[in-house]
Amino acid sequence: xxxxxxxxxxxxxxxxxxxxxxxxxxxxxxxxxxxxxxxxxxxxxxxxxxxxxxxxxxxxxxxxxxxxxxxxxxxxxxxxxxxxxxxxxxxxxxxxxxxxxxxxxxxxxxxxxxxxxxxxxxxxxxxxxxxxxx
Amino acid sequence: xxxxxxxxxxxxxxxxxxxxxxxxxxxxxxxxxxxxxxxxxxxxxxxxxxxxxxxxxxxxxxxxxxxxxxxxxxxxxxxxxxxxxxxxxxxxxxxxxxxxxxxxxxxxxxxxxxxxxxxxxxxxxxxxxxxxxxxxxxxxxxxxxxxxxxxxxxxxxxxxxxxxxxxxxxxxxxxxxxxxxxxxxxxxxxxxxxxxxxxxxxxxxxxxxxxxxxxxxxxxxxxxxxxxxxxxxxxxxxxxxxxxxxxxxxxxxxxxxxxxxxxxxxxxxxxxxxxxxxxxxxxxxx
Numbered sequence: 001x002x003x004x005x006x007x008x009x010x011x012x013x014x015x016x017x018x019x020x021x022x023x024x025x026x027x028x029x030x031x032x033x034x035x036x037x038x039x040x041x042x043x044x045x046x047x048x049x050x051x052x053x054x055x056x057x058x059x060x061x062x063x064x065x066x067x068x069x070x071x072x073x074x075x076x077x078x079x080x081x082x083x084x085x086x087x088x089x090x091x092x093x094x095x096x097x098x099x100x101x102x103x104x105x106x107x108x109x110x111x112x113x114x115x116x117x118x119x120x121x122x123x124x125x126x127x128x129x130x131x132x133x134x
Numbered sequence: 135x136x137x138x139x140x141x142x143x144x145x146x147x148x149x150x151x152x153x154x155x156x157x158x159x160x161x162x163x164x165x166x167x168x169x170x171x172x173x174x175x176x177x178x179x180x181x182x183x184x185x186x187x188x189x190x191x192x193x194x195x196x197x198x199x200x201x202x203x204x205x206x207x208x209x210x211x212x213x214x215x216x217x218x219x220x221x222x223x224x225x226x227x228x229x230x231x232x233x234x235x236x237x238x239x240x241x242x243x244x245x246x247x248x249x250x251x252x253x254x255x256x257x258x259x260x261x262x263x264x265x266x267x268x269x270x271x272x273x274x275x276x277x278x279x280x281x282x283x284x285x286x287x288x289x290x291x292x293x294x295x296x297x298x299x300x301x302x303x304x305x306x307x308x309x310x311x312x313x314x315x316x317x318x319x320x321x322x323x324x325x326x327x328x329x330x331x332x333x334x335x336x337x338x339x340x341x342x343x344x345x346x347x348x349x350x351x352x353x354x355x356x357x358x359x360x361x362x363x364x365x366x367x368x369x370x371x372x373x374x375x376x377x378x379x380x381x382x383x384x385x386x387x388x389x390x391x392x393x394x395x396x397x398x399x400x401x402x403x404x405x406x407x408x409x410x411x412x413x414x415x416x417x418x419x420x
Contacts, residue, residue, distance in 0.1 A: 097232055097344075101240040104206075104226040105247060112224070 005067050006048055013045035036084055040077035047073060173251040176201040176267070177241030179234055180258030181208040184217055190260050191221040197264040201254065204244055208237040214258070234326075235347035242330075242339035254329045262327040266367040270329040273365045281360035283329040284352075285367035286322035304388050308349050311395060316356045321364055323349045334360055349391045353398045 020037045023029035029037075047054045047070055058069035176194050180187050187205065194203050205218040209231035218225050226240050238255060245253040254270060256262045262285070270283045288309075305324050312320040326348050330338065337358055343350035355362045 097236045097239075100229050100232055101236065101243050104228050104240055105244050108224060108226050108244070 006051070009048035009067075009070055010045060013041050013048060017041040017045065033084075033088070036077075036081055040074070040081070043077070044070065044074055173249070174198075174201045175241075175245045175248075175250040175253045176203050176264075177238065177245070177253055177255050178203065178205045178218075178223070178258045179208060179237040179241065179255070180205055180210065180214050180218065181231065181234075181237070182210045182212045182214060183258040184210075184212040184214045186260040187214050187258050188217050188221050190256065190258055190264070191218060191223050193264040194256065194267075195222070198254075198267040201267065202250075204241060205258065206237040206240050208232055208234070233345055235342055235344045238326075238347065239338065239342035242335055242342060245335045246339040250335065251332050252329060253335050255326050257326055261370050263368060263370065266327070267329070269365060269367070270327075273363060274329055274331060277363075279361050280363055281331050281334045282355055282362040284322065284362060284364045285325055285327035285369075286364040287325060287367065287369050288321040289364060289366035290368075300384055304384065307388075308391065308395075312349070312352050312356075315353065315395075315399065318362075319364075320352060320362075323352045325367075325369075327367060327369070343394065346387055346391055350394045350398060353395060357398075 017038065020029065020034055020041060024031060024034045047057070051066075054066050054069055057073075058064075058066045061069060061072070063069045063072065176198060178187070178190055178194075183190075191203055191205070194201060203223040204226060205214075205223045206226045206228065207215040207218065208228050215225055215227060226244060228237060228240060232240070241253065241255070252271070252274070254267055256264060256267075266285060270285060273283045274280050288305075305322065308323045309320050312323050324346075328348075334355070337354065337360065338351065341354070343354070352362065
């Protein structure tokens, strides 16, 4: 692998590593989402530094040019991250659905309680079942 | 003669449950409210149905008078909620639009929390006829092992449901697949006009499908070894408003439900049993 692309890959991976760690430090990124980012940065950094491993990987996968193997690994990690986020999003939307439902049920219960305190009970019962009058 | 709901001995039960010391758990699971006087609930999911909601509520009061009426306002932007409240229904206000599945599940949650024994879903657009509810009740009363009674448009020979051919074709495809899976004839798996007993209520309060829930719900009934029967009902075309399934979305609807059906088949346990890992959890790693 040419030394220029090697330098670019190393610099990129290091910057990614620093940004992720800094975001975790400032609590802008939760650890459980940072782990996968850190793993991808470390693997890319490792392959960029350790040329032998990258060459062996490229040969094993039948990739002629070693830098392409690095791109391949990076793309694989991106797909993994996207899938991870889709899963997280599904969980979040499920959670917000449950919250909305609980919220609505509780709100209705509060309104009913307030209503029954503000007005005589018989009045509301009559309103609900007008047939009681007959 | 209507098949009445089992009436609750109100005074006795309330006296038994509203003990002076209000333990937290009791307050959550059994509300100390003045209702329900009876144990049947009609859930009306409504999203921008101001044209028809009042008629639906009135018809329910007239033809299914032993049912409490709960309108689930699914984030409507028109006057659906105000009209429903003025018409005397209880209203759940969802803070944003959840779609039909989320709205109906809110109804199941309400029914479970308030200890209802029967819940019927009646769509807010007026296509379900509340006069048919007592026939659903009769069917359920005829056999205690029945958990869900579904009103089907396609069981009467003399009546053609006036829907576009594309929609009917889709319904029949689902019906065919579900009938094979369940080894029982399912003629109208997209009908939302269903009566549920307490077992079905507690199942669906825990887990109800998201976007277009009726078909998947049939599959869940099967997976959980509940029993569903269909009876013929008449349905109207919509009174007003816009259907949740536009013509452009039909294809998406078909694909999504087919995916759900086949994935649902392969799923070992569609719903967690007590003691399982929570399906929705904030504390999960990658």
